[in-house]
Amino acid sequence: MSIGHSSMLPQVSTTDSGAVYHALPPAEVDDDYDSELELAFDDSATFVVDQVVDSRIWWIYFMLGCAILLPWNVLITATSFFLSRLVGSPLRxxxxxxxxxxxxxxNVFALAHATATSKQSSPSRRVFWSAASVTLIIILLFFSTFGYYQPSTFFFFAILCAISLxxxxxxxxxxxxAGASLFGAPYMQSMISGQAAIAVVVSVVQVATTTLSVWGSTPETIAAFISNDGIGDGMTEQDSARIFFxxxxxxxVSTFMAYAWMAQLPAYKATVGILEQKIKLEGAPGSADETGGLVFRDTNQASLEERNQIIRVFKANILYELALAYVYVITLAIFPVITITIQPTNPNTHPLLFTAIHFLMFNLGDFFGRYICSFPIVTTWSATRILAFSVVRTLFIPIFLLCNTVQGPSRGLPVISSDFVYILLVGALGLSSGYVSTLCMLGASSLEHNPRLRQRREDVPTASTVAGFCLIVGLAIGGFGSFGVRAIICQCNPFVN
Structure with a gap:
């Protein structure tokens, strides 16, 4: 699938100088927002900013977006492999x-530190060493598929790898x-699209390998697999995980090399190099940055100013940030911890294949949810409206609790017993997650559509990193919430461990 600056961003036209990206439609200012901003941001105005899109940089930021969510997607799609190595352990x-x-x-604590120190360290250097570290950890996971260990030892190994990643x-x-936000909205959206695209690719590989491994399974072997709590010989899960890792x-490795090449481009140095120059000049009294005329003071004063900037941006974008965090509170409370407990009603469908398809449907929904944000007709910039969309997603929790297996035999037939309807619900969960989260990320860091930034270009990288921090907070809260939702399932169905 070609995802370039012409297909993923429909408002792109070609000129003699290259591809020109036209910014998304004008901002929607909340009715209850400060009236003083109306002078600077008029709803009737049209904010159209022509920006030359460098396809080389666009694609490398797309790869970086993939690299950011690749470890997480590999871990959750390899859950079956981890469980196959934990047979006999109460931790399974x-x-x-x-x-x-x-x-x-x-992730919350690391991101808090990364956000607080974002202006004290070179963005290029951080990308280099963090990408190299992620690569080494994934290589360790790859080699773990060739051996067998005590369940408790493997449990702590897997958790340690997840924490390190x-x-x-x-x-x-x-x-x-931070770098993508300085380049502009097209590059921000390329990263967001990359995050969703890599999940789809991983899921497609998982479905393909699982289909080959369970091909020819009879209803009897499937029933035996289910009655044995999904415990088989573990070879299918091992082979899939080995391919993933x-x-x-x-x-x-490819992303690391591509970024190293991009960091040498004049366009990159002229844009992200602003941050690099500030770091180099930090502590030089009276010295000024060529592009912004910034005066650099002592380190303590600079740190205080950075903290004040983070607090100011956090308060200004509070509605976007709450909406973004709550999106992932709901998503992580359900997916994948709860959804993997839902079994197919069709006796001819193998549970491993059913689980792989459900991962694919969620990731496809997430991808298209992010993609449709490129179309003005379905895009909103109102923080209040986006927060409302996020809150409405709470309905997914009771809906999934009505699906097959969750209610259990003691409750009779489930309210939602159709495998097709369940798969559609998983797709809707992913679609709404990708759609609302993308609106939050784009709106929070957009000078054209977010009047709360008051046209402060220096706040753009901070807005994107603070929003990313809120996303991770939502993930953490959702992870804790999954324990509570699972407890509800265990009360409804004593057969679920």
Whole structure:
């Protein structure tokens, strides 16, 4: 699938100088917002900014977007492999909740530090070392598929790898999003699209390998697999995970090399180089930056100004940030911890294939949810409206609790017993997650559509990193919430461990 600056961004026209990206439609100012901003941001005005899109940089930021969510998607799609290595351990039943919760909690603290120190470290250097670290950890996971270990030992190994990946990705995402935000909306959306695209690719590989491994399964063998709590010989899960980890490591190496090349481009140095110059000149009294005329003071005063800037941006974008966090509170409370417990009603459908298809449907929905934000007709910039969309997604929790297996035999037939309807619900969960989260990320850091930034260009990187931090907070809270939702399932169905 070609995802260039012409297909993913429909408002692009070609000129003699290259592809020109036309910014998304004018901002929608909340009715209850400060009236003083109306002078600077008029609803009747049209904010159209022609910007030459460098396809080379666009694609490399697309790869960086893939790299940011690649570790997480590989971990959750390899959940079946981890569970196959934990047979006989009491930790097996709650492994998925521990995986999501611990990784996201550490992600919160790492991202908080990465955000607070984002202007004290070179973005390029952070991308380099964090991408290299992610690659090494994925290589370790790849080699883990060739051996067998004590379940408790493997449990702590998997959790430690998840935590390490979360920490490294925190620094990678803050540095990459800060750079993309300086280039503009097309590059921000390329990263967001890359995050969704990599999940689809991983899921397609998982469905393909799982289909080949369970091909020819009879209803009897499927029933035996289910009655044995989904415990087989583990070869299918092992082969799939090995492919995931191997391909992921190769992709990370490619991304590292592509970014190293991009960092030498004049366009990159002229844009992201602003941050690099500020870091180099930090502490030089009276010295000024060529592009902004910034006066650099002592380190303590600079740190205080950075904290004040973060607090100011956080308060200004509070509605976007609450909406973004709550999107992932709901998503992580359900997916994948709860959704993987839902079994097919068709006896001819193997549970492993059903689980792989459900991952693919969620990721396809997430991808298209992010993609449709390129179309003005379905795009809104109103923070209040976006927050309302986020809150309405709470309805997904009771809806999924009505699906097959969750209610259990003691409750009789489930209210939602159709596999097709369930798969559509998973797709809707992903679609709404991608759509609302993308609106939040784009709106929070947009000078053209977010009057709360008051045209302060220096606040754009901070707005994107603070929004990313709120996203991770939502993931962590959602991970904890999955324990509560699982407890509800266990009360409804004593057969679920």
């Amino acid at each position: 039943a709650t492994f998925a909740s521990y995986l999501t919760t611990t990784s996201n909690v550490f 979360a920490i490294c990705v925190s620094y990678l995402s803050t540095a990459a999003f 191997g391909i992921s490591a190769l992709f990370m």
